[in-house]
Amino acid sequence: MLPLLFCFIFVVAFKEAHAYKSSGRIELVLASTHKGTGNSEIDTFYDLLHDFARSHQHYFDRGNFLEYDTNINDLPVAKFGLDLVNCDDLLEFLRSIKPKKYHLKYASVKCGGQFYPLCLIPPCDPEKYKA
Template identity: 40%
Template structure:
């Protein structure tokens, strides 16, 4: 019987998918700029800092422009969850025009409000319009980490 070894990366093995939800403060797309471009740049910077590379096998766009808003959900493989969490907590939100980020690694979920007016519960099921959210500057990052209890 052949045993396989899996390297454990931040509470998830390399074959488990890390889910990332990103919300942008950009509500319009132009021929020069898109919220998805900002998100791709964020993943590129993380890969560069961590010595990795993302391609279509280990970075997938699962949903884009959810409910018509600049919110996208991604699936990542071969990603160290703790390293990605530290990266998100150290970035300048204005650089990527981020309003909110959520990372789900196995039983752990990390949520970051990166804008002045941000409700982390608003991004799970968003039923509001862009005008109702507000466009405050990113003055602080709020990390709301939750741990699901496993039965």
């Protein structure tokens, strides 16, 4: 019975590790409803990521969180790289939030070869938010 329990634990642990590894680095783009390009708009994105991490018992640090770019095309947009994050969890979180809480107009998530654009407050033009 004990070997069977260890086998089950190993399979579950392997499956979880593989789920995180299979998506690799996630590329996340967030665009604000604000028109300015100040730090306060970008700080709101950090609040969003902090809330995501807290809700999924995750911790971001320099090893698994990168800020690639901000204020893309003079718009309040930030591009992040996230490691060790489950793509489905992130998408579910973004779809469940109230966009006005984070002043979030648009988000896109790129996991592996998949791209998920999310227009949270229409109208959205995804081309405006590309670096």
